[in-house]
Amino acid sequence: xxxxxxxxxxxxxxxxxxxxxxxxxxxxxxxxxxxxxxxxxxxxxxxxxxxxxxxxxxxxxxxxxxxxxxxxxxxxxxxxxxxxxxxxxxxxxxxxxxxxxxxxxxxxxxxxxxxxxxxxxxxxxxxxxxxxxxxxxxxxxxxxxxxxxxxxxxxxxxxxxxxx
Amino acid sequence: xxxxxxxxxxxxxxxxxxxxxxxxxxxxxxxxxxxxxxxxxxxxxxxxxxxxxxxxxxxxxxxxxxxxxxxxxxxxxxxxxxxxxxxxxxxxxxxxxxxxxxxxxxxxxxxxxxxxxxxxxxxxxxxxxxxxxxxxxxxxxxxxxxxxxxxxxxxxxxxxxxxxxxxxxxxxxxxxxxxxxxxxxxxxxxxxxxxxxxxxxxxxxxxxxxxxxxxxxxxxxxxxxxxxxxxxxxxxxxxxxxxxxxxxxxxxxxxxxxxxxxxxxxxxxxxxxxxxxxxxxxxxxxxxxxxxxxxxxxxxxxxxxxxxxxxxxxxxxxxxxxxxxxxxxxxxxxxxxxxxxxxxxxxxxxxxxxxxxxxxxxxxxxxxxxxxxxxxxxxxxxxxxxxxxxxxxxxxxxxxxxxxxxxxxxxxxxxxxxxxxxxxxxxxxxxxxxxxxxxxxxxxxxxxxxxxxxxxxxxxxxxxxxxxxxxxxxxxxxxxxxxxxxxxxxxxxxxxxxxxxxxxxxxxxxxxxxxxxxxxxxxxxxxxxxxxxxxxxxxxxxxxxxxxxxxxxxxxxxxxxxxxxxxxxxxxxxxxxxxxxxxxxxxxxxxxxxxxxxxxxxxxxxxxxxxxxxxxxxxxxxxxxxxxxxxxxxxxxxxxxxxxxxxxxxxxxxxxxxxxxxxxxxxxxxxxxxxxxxxxxxxxxxxxxxxxxxxxxxxxxxxxxxxxxxxxxxxxxxxxxxxxxxxxxxxxxxxxxxxxxxxxxxxxxxxxxxxxxxxxxx
Numbered sequence: 001x002x003x004x005x006x007x008x009x010x011x012x013x014x015x016x017x018x019x020x021x022x023x024x025x026x027x028x029x030x031x032x033x034x035x036x037x038x039x040x041x042x043x044x045x046x047x048x049x050x051x052x053x054x055x056x057x058x059x060x061x062x063x064x065x066x067x068x069x070x071x072x073x074x075x076x077x078x079x080x081x082x083x084x085x086x087x088x089x090x091x092x093x094x095x096x097x098x099x100x101x102x103x104x105x106x107x108x109x110x111x112x113x114x115x116x117x118x119x120x121x122x123x124x125x126x127x128x129x130x131x132x133x134x135x136x137x138x139x140x141x142x143x144x145x146x147x148x149x150x151x152x153x154x155x156x157x158x159x160x161x162x163x164x
Numbered sequence: 165x166x167x168x169x170x171x172x173x174x175x176x177x178x179x180x181x182x183x184x185x186x187x188x189x190x191x192x193x194x195x196x197x198x199x200x201x202x203x204x205x206x207x208x209x210x211x212x213x214x215x216x217x218x219x220x221x222x223x224x225x226x227x228x229x230x231x232x233x234x235x236x237x238x239x240x241x242x243x244x245x246x247x248x249x250x251x252x253x254x255x256x257x258x259x260x261x262x263x264x265x266x267x268x269x270x271x272x273x274x275x276x277x278x279x280x281x282x283x284x285x286x287x288x289x290x291x292x293x294x295x296x297x298x299x300x301x302x303x304x305x306x307x308x309x310x311x312x313x314x315x316x317x318x319x320x321x322x323x324x325x326x327x328x329x330x331x332x333x334x335x336x337x338x339x340x341x342x343x344x345x346x347x348x349x350x351x352x353x354x355x356x357x358x359x360x361x362x363x364x365x366x367x368x369x370x371x372x373x374x375x376x377x378x379x380x381x382x383x384x385x386x387x388x389x390x391x392x393x394x395x396x397x398x399x400x401x402x403x404x405x406x407x408x409x410x411x412x413x414x415x416x417x418x419x420x421x422x423x424x425x426x427x428x429x430x431x432x433x434x435x436x437x438x439x440x441x442x443x444x445x446x447x448x449x450x451x452x453x454x455x456x457x458x459x460x461x462x463x464x465x466x467x468x469x470x471x472x473x474x475x476x477x478x479x480x481x482x483x484x485x486x487x488x489x490x491x492x493x494x495x496x497x498x499x500x501x502x503x504x505x506x507x508x509x510x511x512x513x514x515x516x517x518x519x520x521x522x523x524x525x526x527x528x529x530x531x532x533x534x535x536x537x538x539x540x541x542x543x544x545x546x547x548x549x550x551x552x553x554x555x556x557x558x559x560x561x562x563x564x565x566x567x568x569x570x571x572x573x574x575x576x577x578x579x580x581x582x583x584x585x586x587x588x589x590x591x592x593x594x595x596x597x598x599x600x601x602x603x604x605x606x607x608x609x610x611x612x613x614x615x616x617x618x619x620x621x622x623x624x625x626x627x628x629x630x631x632x633x634x635x636x637x638x639x640x641x642x643x644x645x646x647x648x649x650x651x652x653x654x655x656x657x658x659x660x661x662x663x664x665x666x667x668x669x670x671x672x673x674x675x676x677x678x679x680x681x682x683x684x685x686x687x688x689x690x691x692x693x694x695x696x697x698x699x700x701x702x703x704x705x706x707x708x709x710x711x712x713x714x715x716x717x718x719x720x721x722x723x724x725x726x727x728x729x730x731x732x733x734x735x736x737x738x739x740x741x742x743x744x745x746x747x748x749x750x751x752x753x754x755x756x757x758x759x760x761x762x763x764x765x766x767x768x769x770x771x772x773x774x775x776x777x778x779x780x781x782x783x784x785x786x787x788x789x790x791x792x793x794x795x796x797x798x799x800x801x802x803x804x805x806x807x808x809x810x811x812x813x814x815x816x817x818x819x820x821x822x823x824x825x826x827x828x829x830x831x832x833x834x835x836x837x838x839x840x841x842x843x844x845x846x847x848x849x850x851x852x853x854x855x856x857x858x859x860x861x862x863x864x865x866x867x868x869x870x871x872x873x874x875x876x877x878x879x880x881x882x883x884x885x886x887x888x889x890x891x892x893x894x895x896x897x898x899x900x901x902x903x904x905x906x907x908x909x910x911x912x913x914x915x916x917x918x919x920x921x922x923x924x925x926x
Contacts, residue, residue, distance in 0.1 A: 040355040040356070046355070075186070076186035092180075093176050096814045098177070098183050099644060100642060101184075101404060101406070102190065102355040102356045103355050103406075104184055136353055137643045137814075138814060139820055143852070
């Protein structure tokens with residue numbers, strides 16, 4: 001029997017009826033058509049499907065969509081500001097922090113949550129926070145550098161906003 | 165090298181904005197209207213004859229639109245070694261018997277994945293179990309069960325390479341050592357699983373397939389052979405690909421069965437593997453048993469080397485013979501060996517087949533060679549760097565009848581690494597060691613087992629009235645950055661900007677053939693084709709500019725920074741955009757089109773050029789528990805002229821990651837042919853906390869064969885990673901380890917063995 005799910009995704013309110021057994025990743029990809037969130041394992045072992053729920057990094061394959069009821073979900077599609085890339089996205093581009101790009105959405109969404117909690121992480125703190133994220137291409141170091149580069153950009157942005 | 169305006173400059177990935185915003189479309193993300201979902205029924209037995217298959221119950225299930233078995237397929241045999249019909253040993257579905265746990269037996273198309281999966285449970289297959297064989301040394305015995313009826317002793321293929329007088333070389337050696345190395349499989353573990361979407365149009369008899377592939381052309385050929393269709397009636401499109409690492413060269417059951425099911429139903433069909441299928445039923449690195457003998461003079465000069473290899477091929481051929489062939493080549497590099505002999509044999513076994521994984525052959529051969537170099541150096545009392553420098557490959561070297569070396573910066577790489585290690589790693593802790601390894605890698609393959617009549621790579625450039633450029637190439641970007649390199653090479657040659665070029669990649673219907681992304685071939689081969697295509701248009705533009713300036717033919721023109729001008733007087737020239745307009749008018753109003761192609765010639769049998777390098781790993785070894793921590797890596801790398809330094813660094817870092825995986829933790833244990841760890845929970849890949857910092861130095865050389873002098877950077881650095889780590893363990897503890905993976909238990913045992921032999925610490 002379908003259940004009502006009311007939640008906000010990337011700032012847009014949704015009021016939909018879904019099978020309660022569906023995972024959040026299934027609803028995002030198959031019901032809402034948000035294919036930027038990828039999936040690389042079936043058991044919560046790779047973090048490729050990471051999104052933000054109320055600002056926290058969550059593996060969207062490991063929660064039921066109903067668990068997001070009443071909450072705010074941000075996916076990679078919600079990161080851009082109009083046509084402009086988010087500073088984290090821009091830092092990933094500038095630092096060649098992706099190759100095939102398949103895990104990148106999850107890496108960026110986890111970085112987004114991390115930098116809210118810890119705006120100036122060290123290399124080791126990034127490694128610790130991002131350890132579950134499987135990337136088969138980059139060897140991680142360039143992702144780590146991009147996240148710390150993004151941290152600097154976000155700090156600068158904040159400082160600029162204060163002076164305004 | 166500063167004369168270039170684009171080549172050699174760190175350049176952002178042209179796919180970057182799409183990939184960081186979730187807009188890049190992978191086959192995994194695609195759906196078509198009216199699409200069905202397919203699933204494969206796989207054999208639970210390693211070796212069995214199919215007596216009967218009853219699909220009637222499955223067909224009755226609501227939502228099931230088609231169920232097929234081997235007899236419903238066109239039945240063509242296919243394989244990558246197409247030149248040899250006996251090696252085309254695969255079919256769309258098993259025809260008479262199954263040869264490994266996971267062999268595809270039947271396929272279902274339904275309105276949802278869930279229903280397709282459910283339907284598999286309703287297919288009844290009656291098997292007659294056959295004796296199975298899992299070890300190559302068992303498989304080649306006379307009384308072993310035959311896996312392919314027409315292949316005696318399960319010997320899939322053999323390979324012999326020899327030059328000089330090996331026996332004489334050993335006779336003249338002061339020091340001879342023999343070692344045996346045993347290597348296991350490595351999964352490619354791409355984040356995007358194998359998946360394909362096929363759409364067959366009944367009215368025209370044409371098929372379109374979107375697939376997560378490394379080579380649209382190979383997939384087109386595989387489909388053509390298996391489905392008995394004309395190549396030209398099959399269009400393969402490669403969307404963005406979530407990693408390949410060698411595992412996506414072959415035509416696999418996903419694309420074949422999606423195609424047949426689409427033919428049956430008249431609807432598009434998509435088949436997506438799950439992660440378990442990805443681990444158990446896709447191509448992986450070859451397990452090997454390698455016996456190596458090395459002879460040297462007292463001063464460390466290599467006199468002779470002999471390698472005997474048997475590889476565990478698994479159930480089918482695919483690219484496995486290439487792994488066998490290349491291991492024999494790589495075992496002769498990157499040192500000069502006057503007398504060399506290699507005998508390799510690939511045996512069929514009842515397991516998932518093994519073929520190519522990033523740096524195949526080089527990783528395995530390098531691990532053995534570099535270990536022997538360190539051990540020989542120790543026994544002869546020579547510094548590990550000195551013994552490498554003494555034997556290092558030099559430019560212009562010829563391996564008789566096999567390959568020739570063009571540019572080679574290996575000695576410079578060794579010098580650079582030695583210098584940096586001395587400067588940086590002063591005062592090693594007691595439990596730390598530094599290990600060295602040199603490496604080399606090919607820039608594409610010359611061998612033509614696929615039997616293509618086409619040039620190995622082609623490209624087409626179309627320049628429009630406003631100066632915008634359409635670049636058509638089948639080169640496959642699977643994440644390595646080829647799309648960016650393609651655009652950079654085209655832009656440099658034409659003298660335009662990156663932003664002027666629109667790339668049309670990897671569609672067999674609209675782009676000239678390229679053999680795909682394997683053996684680090686795209687920059688070399690497709691780069692040359694693109695450069696030639698762009699040069700053809702450039703020639704037209706220069707002709708028009710010359711006419712406008714009324715200059716004599718003796719004066720050179722240049723196209724750079726969006727201008728076409730006289731080389732000796734750059735101020736005399738025109739805007740590129742203006743010249744394009746004139747040239748198109750002069751060309752009867754036709755857009756300017758240039759085509760280019762590349763096939764290596766007179767470069768031997770292996771590759772048109774070789775990249776080289778040297779690596780040092782600083783490793784901490786816990787003598788109590790055997791745990792190994794890689795602290796830092798220094799690598800010097802000769803990839804000729806780096807096209808995009810950002811991309812080169814990405815490739816080297818990624819190669820080291822994969823090499824660490826093979827060396828330290830990635831393995832696929834099996835029990836009677838069943839892979840025991842088919843998930844990311846149990847298959848351990850290196851995660852971010854285990855990655856060391858890497859110091860990369862590019863040693864610039866110019867290879868006349870490469871576009872702008874470029875060579876490969878995508879695979880070379882895999883091989884020296886496990887080799888240098890193992891050597892660091894040896895330097896720290898004296899432990900000799902002759903197999904991957906370097907797990908704590910194995911390291912601890914080797915340390916204890918070493919302590920027994922030599923109680924005094926090194």
